[in-house]
Amino acid sequence: MTEIVMSQTPPILHGPSEKEKKYDRQLRLWAASGQAALESANLLLVNSGAGVVGVETFKNLILPGIGRFAIYDDALVEEADLGVNFFVDESCLGKPRSQCLTELLTELNPDVHGSWYPSEETAPSLDSLLATSPVFTAIIYTLPIAPERLAQLEAYGRQHKTPLFAIHSAGFYSYFRISLPGAFPIVDTHPDETATTDLRLLTPWPELVEFARDMTKDIDSLDAYEHGHLPYVVILLYYLERWKQTHEGRYPSTYKEKTEFRRIVQNAARADNPEGGEENFDEAAAAVLKTVVPPSLPSGLREVFDYTPSEPIEERSSFWIVANAIKAFHAKHKTLPLRGNVPDMKAKSSVYIQLQNIYKTKARQDAAEVLETAQSIAPGRQFDPAEVELFCKNAPFVKLINATKGVDSASSTCVNVLREVTAQELANDENAEITLSPLSLLPIYLALRATSHVASATADEILSSIEETIPGTKDHERIVSAAQEVARAEGGELHNIAALTGGMVAQEMIKIITKQYIPIDNTCIFDGIASRSQVLRL
Amino acid sequence: MASTTVYPGSEPARWKYLDRIRTRAGPFTDGDAYDGSMVAEAMENMTVLVIGAGGLGCEILKNLALSGFKNIHVIDMDTIDISNLNRQFLFRAEDVGKYKAEVAARFVEKRVRGVKITPHNKMIQDFDEDFYMQFQLVVCGLDSIEARRWINATLVNMVDEEVEDSYKPLIDGGTEGFKGQSRVIFPTVTSCIECQLDMHAPRAAVPLCTLASIPRQPEHCIEWAHVIAWDAEKPFPSLDKDDPEHITWLFKKALLRAQEFNIPGVTYALTQGVVKNIIPAIAATNSVIAASCCNEALKIASNCAPSLGYPNNNYMMYSGNDSIYTYTFKHEKKDDCPVCGNLARELQVDPAWTLGELVESFATRPEAQLKKPSIRAESKTLYMQSPVSLEEATRPNLDKTLVELGLSDGEEVGVTDPAFATVSFKFKLKFKKTE
Numbered sequence: 016m017t018e019i020v021m022s023q024t025p026p027i028l029h030g031p032s033e034k035e036k037k038y039d040r041q042l043r044l045w046a047a048s049g050q051a052a053l054e055s056a057n058l059l060l061v062n063s064g065a066g067v068v069g070v071e072t073f074k075n076l077i078l079p080g081i082g083r084f085a086i087y088d089d090a091l092v093e094e095a096d097l098g099v100n101f102f103v104d105e106s107c108l109g110k111p112r113s114q115c116l117t118e119l120l121t122e123l124n125p126d127v128h129g130s131w132y133p134s135e136e137t138a139p140s141l142d143s144l145l146a147t148s149p150v151f152t153a154i155i156y157t158l159p160i161a162p163e164r165l166a167q168l169e170a171y172g173r174q175h176k177t178p179l180f181a182i183h184s185a186g187f188y189s190y191f192r193i194s195l196p197g198a199f200p201i202v203d204t205h206p207d208e209t210a211t212t213d214l215r216l217l218t219p220w221p222e223l224v225e226f227a228r229d230m231t232k233d234i235d236s237l238d239a240y241e242h243g244h245l246p247y248v249v250i251l252l253y254y255l256e257r258w259k260q261t262h263e264g265r266y267p268s269t270y271k272e273k274t275e276f277r278r279i280v281q282n283a284a285r286a287d288n289p290e291g292g293e294e295n296f297d298e299a300a301a302a303v304l305k306t307v308v309p310p311s312l313p314s315g316l317r318e319v320f321d322y323t324p325s326e327p328i329e330e331r332s333s334f335w336i337v338a339n340a341i342k343a344f345h346a347k348h349k350t351l352p353l354r355g356n357v358p359d360m361k362a363k364s365s366v367y368i369q370l371q372n373i374y375k376t377k378a379r380q381d382a383a384e385v386l387e388t389a390q391s392i393a394p395g396r397q398f399d400p401a402e403v404e405l406f407c408k409n410a411p412f413v414k415l416i417n418a419t420k421g422v423d424s425a426s427s428t429c430v431n432v433l434r435e436v437t438a439q440e441l442a443n444d445e446n447a448e449i450t451l452s453p454l455s456l457l458p459i460y461l462a463l464r465a466t467s468h469v470a471s472a473t474a475d476e477i478l479s480s481i482e483e484t485i486p487g488t489k490d491h492e493r494i495v496s497a498a499q500e501v502a503r504a505e506g507g508e509l510h511n512i513a514a515l516t517g518g519m520v521a522q523e524m525i526k527i528i529t530k531q532y533i534p535i536d537n538t539c540i541f542d543g544i545a546s547r548s549q550v551l552r553l
Numbered sequence: 554m555a556s557t558t559v560y561p562g563s564e565p566a567r568w569k570y571l572d573r574i575r576t577r578a579g580p581f582t583d584g585d586a587y588d589g590s591m592v593a594e595a596m597e598n599m600t601v602l603v604i605g606a607g608g609l610g611c612e613i614l615k616n617l618a619l620s621g622f623k624n625i626h627v628i629d630m631d632t633i634d635i636s637n638l639n640r641q642f643l644f645r646a647e648d649v650g651k652y653k654a655e656v657a658a659r660f661v662e663k664r665v666r667g668v669k670i671t672p673h674n675k676m677i678q679d680f681d682e683d684f685y686m687q688f689q690l691v692v693c694g695l696d697s698i699e700a701r702r703w704i705n706a707t708l709v710n711m712v713d714e715e716v717e718d719s720y721k722p723l724i725d726g727g728t729e730g731f732k733g734q735s736r737v738i739f740p741t742v743t744s745c746i747e748c749q750l751d752m753h754a755p756r757a758a759v760p761l762c763t764l765a766s767i768p769r770q771p772e773h774c775i776e777w778a779h780v781i782a783w784d785a786e787k788p789f790p791s792l793d794k795d796d797p798e799h800i801t802w803l804f805k806k807a808l809l810r811a812q813e814f815n816i817p818g819v820t821y822a823l824t825q826g827v828v829k830n831i832i833p834a835i836a837a838t839n840s841v842i843a844a845s846c847c848n849e850a851l852k853i854a855s856n857c858a859p860s861l862g863y864p865n866n867n868y869m870m871y872s873g874n875d876s877i878y879t880y881t882f883k884h885e886k887k888d889d890c891p892v893c894g895n896l897a898r899e900l901q902v903d904p905a906w907t908l909g910e911l912v913e914s915f916a917t918r919p920e921a922q923l924k925k926p927s928i929r930a931e932s933k934t935l936y937m938q939s940p941v942s943l944e945e946a947t948r949p950n951l952d953k954t955l956v957e958l959g960l961s962d963g964e965e966v967g968v969t970d971p972a973f974a975t976v977s978f979k980f981k982l983k984f985k986k987t988e
Contacts, residue, residue, distance in 0.1 A: 030797050030821055039636045043826065043833040044730050065570055071840060078640055078836040094566040097666070101615050104664055123642050186574050187848075187858060205874060244767070359770050364814045367769040453881075496580040503579045507570030510619035511848040514612065518840030522731055522873045525837065532731065533875040543848050544581050544858045546735075546869045547881040 034126075041079050049529035054126075056081045056528045057149055061141065061156040061168065062088035062113065064470065065508035067100050068184040069157045070116055071517025074102070076524060077120055083128045084120075085148065087141055088113035099510050145171050153524060158183035158467050159506065172196060178527055182520055183463045186504025187543035188497070189516040190460050192553065193523060193535065197326065199416040200319065200334050202405060203531045206412040213354045213411070214306045216251055217266050222373050227252035230366070239288060246362035246370055247299035251306065254280050254299075267307060277303040295361040310350040313411045320345075322418055333389075333398060337406045338413075340388035344381070352381035352407035382407040416536045430484060433553055437461070437485050440551075444493070456540040456549040458497035461485070465498070471506035474498040500544070512543045519548075562593030562621065564667070571621055575855040587856040593621065596854050600624040602688040604677060604704060606653040607631065608834050609694025609726050611643045612843030614657055617692070618665040620851045626688070628673040628680075629654040634795070640836040677704055682711050685721065690854065692846050693725040694839075696832065698753050698922070699972050701725060702892075705738065705746035706976040709893045712741045722862065724849050726842040730833045731873035733842035736884070737849050737862030740893065744867060744884040747892035752884075754919040771811060771818035775827040778806035794829045803828060841871060891978035897965045900980040908935055908958060909951035915968065923970040923978070930958075930966050938971065955982070 035042065042050060058081060060069045066088065073084055090096075092107040092115055100116075107115035113131035121129040138144035141164060154177055156168055172179045176196035183190055219227070230245060231253040237245075258267060258276055267276040277300050284296030312320075320342045324330040345351055355378025357371045382404045389398050406413070440455035447454050465480035466472050472480070477498040482489040489495075519539060526534040538553045560576040562568060575596075576589040601622050603613050606629035617625055631653050633644045643660040644653070654672035662670050673680075677700060685691075685707060695701055705723060713719040723738040725746065734752075738745050763769070764777045783792060788802050804824040811819040825831065852860035861867050861881070870880040889898040898920060902911060908928070915923040928935040935958060936950055937943040950958060960966075962984040967977045 030801060033635070035822075036635045037638050039639075039822070039825075040831070040834040041639050043822070043831065044835065074642060075835075075837040075840050078638075078642055080639075094564075095569050098564070098567040099570050099619060101619060101664060105666060122645070124638075125646075186579075361763075362767070362769065364767050364769055364816070367767075368815050499580040503574060503577060504570070505573055507573050509571065509574055509848070509851070511616050511844045511851060513844075514616055515841050515844035515848065518837045518842075518844065519873070519877055521837035521840065522835075522877070525835075532873070535876045539877050544852075545881065546845060546849070546861050546866070546879075548877055548879040550876050550878075 038080060045525070045529045045531050049525075049531050050080065052529045053525065054080055054082050056152040057083045057085075058524070059085045059087065059144075059148070059151045059154045061154065061160070061164070062086055062090070062116075063157050063160055064506055065099055065513075066090060066096065066112060066116075066157065067508045067510060067513035068182050068189065068516050068520075069155050070100060070102050070120070071514045072155060072182070072520040072524070073120055073517075074123065075518055075521030077123045077127045077129075079525070080124060080126050081528075083130075084117075085130045085132060085144070085151075086113040086117050087132045087144060088116070089133065099508055099513070101510075141167060150175050151177055152528060153178045153180065155180040155182065155520070155524075157181075158463070159469055160467070162468055169194075180520060180524065182516060183467070184508050184513045184516050185463060185466070185501055185506055186509055187512055188459045188463060188501060188504075188541070189512050189543070190463055190538060190540040191516060191520050191523075192538040193527070194537070195417040195527075197329060198322065198324065198418050199527070199534070200338075201414050201416065201526075201530055201533060202334070202409050204409060204412045204414050205532050206409075211354060211356060211412075212306060212358050214248055214357070215310070215350070215353065216248070216255060216306055217309050218350060219252060220377055222377070224252070226370065226373055239285070242285060243288075243293045243295060244361060244363045244366070245295055246366060247295055247302055247360045248357070248370060250280065250283075250296060250299040251302065254283065255307070268309075273303055273307055276307065298360055312345065312351070315412065315414045316351075316410060318415050318418065319413055322415060331393075333396075333402065334406075336389050336393050336396070337385065337398070337403055339392055340385045341407065341410055343388050344385050351410045352385055353378040354408050354411070355379070378408065379404070414533050416534055429553075434485050436551060436553060437488065441491065453545075453547060453549075454493065456542050456547070457551065458491070458494040459501075459542055460538065460540050460551070460553070461488070461494060462497040462501040466501060466506065469506075471504075472502065474502040477501055509543070512541070515543070516541055558589070560590045560593060562597060568593075568621060571619075575621065575851065575857045577857075579858060581858050583856065583859060589857070592855045592857065596621045597623045599689045599854060600626065600687055601850065602685070602691045603627040603694070604691065604700070605629055605694040605696075606657040606672075607637065607694065607696065608640045608836075608839040609728065609843045609846075610653070611641045611657055612839050613692050613694050613726075613847055614643070614661045614670065615665075616844055616847035617850065618661050618668040618670075620847055622850075622854070623668055625668065626671045626673065627654045627658055628675060628677055629657075630674060630676050640834055640839055642836065682707065685711060686719070688721060690850055691721055691723045692850055693723065694843060694846070695725075695727070701746050702750070703973055705740075706892045706973050708738075709740040709745055710976070722853055724846045724853075726846040728834060728838045728842050730835070731838055733838050733871045734869060735842050735845040735849070735861075735871075736868040737853070737860060738867070739862050743863055744886040745890060745893045748887040748890040748894070749868075749884050750922060751919045753922075755917060755922060758917070768810065768814055768816060771807070771816055771820075771823055772827050774807040774810040774814070774816055774819055775803065775824050777810055778803045778824075779828050782806045782810075800825050800828065838871075838873065841873075845869060845871075891968075891980070892976055897979035897981040899983045901983050901985060902955060904956045904960075904962075904984045905954055907952055907954055911955065912936060912951065921968075921978070921980070923968060924972065926968045926970050928966050928968050930960060930964060935966070
């Protein structure tokens with residue numbers, strides 16, 4: 016107890032700094048750690064075509080304060096830019112587009128540094144920019160793009176382990192695809208608070224058992240106030256103990272048993288009071304189905320346990336060492352380290368705080384054991400105890416993205432994946448009416464992909480290109496419509512679709528830079544006619 | 554098959570990308586409702602109303618200006634705060650304190666040649682139906698459910714079946730963190746904001762006795778400072794939630810209370826968050842939702858592709874916390890919607906309740922959410938919040954039970970609330986069966 020009170024350093028009494036005020040609404044989402052990651056990011060946009068979607072993405076990253084950005088764009092500003100791009104104005108006509116975009120974007124946030132290319136003095140070509148610039152945290156390129164240029168970026172991505180974001184927006188359609196350099200684990204996934212309750216009612220540890228027993232030893236003679244303020248955790252532990260005594264030492268496990276148990280708990284409430292019941296017993300009964308559950312291993316974590324890092328550098332990262340330590344913990348205890356949070360429940364203040372401390376203490380002990388194991392796996396390595404604690408706390412919710420190795424868009428593996436997914440998606444569509452599921456958006460991806468390297472194409476050109484990649488698709492009705500819709504845009508962007516897609520890409524970029532929340536794996540397609548999206552792994 | 558002729562408006566070179574789409578039919582264009590040659594001019598002659606010049610509003614103004622709309626009005630009574638600058642991209646540090654509507658309108662007008670934006674630094678309630686009649690479309694980017702309900706009720710009431718011009722499509726967006734939604738409403742024809750009220754259930758309030766005697770969470774300590782300590786000590790004449798001095802006072806009070814009960818976690822940021830009910834907001838999500846709204850506006854104005862709203866899906870939910878997930882569906886119109894339906898909405902009540910309890914319950918019920926309701930039964934006035942004389946005359950009724958007041962199971966009552974001046978909500982009392 017003393018230790019806990021001590022560790023509760025009083026917060027500083029002065030108000031927030033200017034920066035905290037400016038970024039208040041986002042710090043509530045990703046905290047100071049996420050903000051620091053954003054502020055040290057250095058991003059590159061290689062712009063092309065109508066040139067809007069990447070700029071809208073950057074707007075949404077400059078506002079929250081990424082560190083630096085660079086724009087590479089060969090185009091000069093022309094009249095058509097002024098009707099679709101917000102970050103150019105009349106005075107820009109004829110000037111380098113990268114310069115105008117950079118100048119007007121930089122106005123959004125004085126904390127952010129921007130630069131533009133090609134530039135005669137510093138980097139006259141993309142090659143020289145990639146060779147001389149400080150390493151980019153991530154690169155965004157827009158489609159269409161010349162194949163040689165794409166190859167340059169992919170080579171850079173491989174060499175520097177840099178995530179690449181490809182975006183294509185044309186007319187009402189768009190997609191973006193993230194290529195990560197390897198498996199991408201996330202610890203701080205921000206699960207819904209309601210999903211995190213883990214009370215270990217079926218595997219209580221001695222301190223918790225003792226606490227509950229002590230509070231309930233004279234349960235029937237407790238006065239109305241005490242009885243009405245027993246925390247529901249204590250109520251459930253007490254009645255579970257009684258259940259065990261009458262059921263050969265077993266806990267309620269089937270649905271039927273649990274509903275029976277719930278009835279027992281509900282009936283144990285005293286009704287001889289003005290309210291005609293007790294709120295804490297209502298809470299206890301309501302919690303039965305969700306909290307009277309044996310420990311389990313969630314699928315996301317199982318995937319982490321089963322994954323073997325493909326490269327030694329990955330294996331040595333603290334994530335995989337701590338993951339292995341937690342795996343060992345799970346093998347030994349048949350349960351994960353305790354998260355340690357207690358949901359709010361009716362109880363006296365002091366009792367609730369005691370209960371909270373019992374859970375927190377156990378969570379700290381578990382985390383300390385994991386830390387010790389981690390140190391024995393990697394002797395001499397220093398681990399940040401806070402990082403280990405966060406991992407333990409979030410263990411059930413950790414997530415592994417891009418579990419197999421990243422592939423180049425041009426490689427044959429990629430085409431094979433696309434053929435498989437196409438077959439699957441088109442087969443699903445056959446049953447869509449029965450399963451009431453929305454139709455696949457893959458046709459949009461196929462049609463846009465067919466214009467990856469050309470400024471525009473007719474519907475027939477698009478269809479024959481798709482047919483070349485995936486034979487047997489050129490007469491498919493939905494693919495034909497998608498090709499026609501893409502052809503209608505002639506490579507032009509609609510500002511709304513660019514802004515919408517730029518919002519989605521910025522969200523994903525923030526998730527990847529901060530390593531918080533869960534990014535897509537790996538392609539997101541948007542249909543601005545039906546107003547919906549679909550994520551596919553391609 | 555797509556048609557090939559483009560019908561450009563006044564500046565063909567500038568709007569070429571937009572014109573290719575809006576003036577040419579695509580494979581999904583409904584040919585009967587569409588004439589590409591009329592689109593550019595029709596859109597240039599439309600007047601669109603934007604409500605809110607905040608996170609969504611800034612984006613909406615930019616998007617509409619770059620979608621070919623030329624006449625836009627924007628209403629917002631707020632002034633710019635430093636915490637807006639992480640997403641409200643039309644504002645700069647030197648604009649803090651100025652009117653949002655004004656600064657936003659001037660910025661977009663300056664950047665996009667040929668668009669006229671009229672700012673109104675006012676509340677939506679300051680305008681009458683004549684004002685709202687001049688618009689062909691209304692796009693809302695608001696953070697308050699009350700304002701949404703007000704404009705929704707107003708637009709539904711304005712519908713006159715004889716006058717085609719009286720139907721004003723309403724497009725509404727909202728965001729919270731990485732999540733958001735956009736929806737399209739054709740007043741009286743499709744599900745309205747009031748029909749969808751249960752999508753915005755109010756957060757359950759913490760019982761007063763928890764705040765007063767058994768706090769357990771940092772939020773309980775902050776609410777105690779806000780609700781109880783402030784009233785008891787009145788450190789300033791009235792609470793200004795934007796005054797750092799006032800928030801600091803509440804923070805210190807909450808901290809002392811938390812220390813007394815050993816409750817960890819009270820911070821300045823949390824205090825501010827709880828007291829002001831701050832919703833996290835980022836540029837990226839606003840960009841998604843505002844663009845979705847304006848994409849629908851373009852489709853409705855041009856018919857160049859089917860929009861949300863009618864006859865099928867009218868609602869898109871967006872979530873970016875875990876991957877990206879959109880759910881686009883049709884929210885059904887409700888016959889018992891108090892605003893656009895014909896039938897009274899059923900309201901479960903206990904006949905043993907006093908009228909006072911019934912009045913209070915209107916604030917928290919997800920299907921009502923009325924804070925200052927006045928209630929009339931079929932034959933008599935039960936309780937009026939104003940004027941003072943009527944309030945005094947009807948106040949004794951608050952202590953009588955529903956049965957004592959002669960109300961019966963299935964009886965209809967009419968409810969009005971100053972927040973929705975034009976609407977009378979119809980409810981049908983449904984007595985709880987007593988065992």
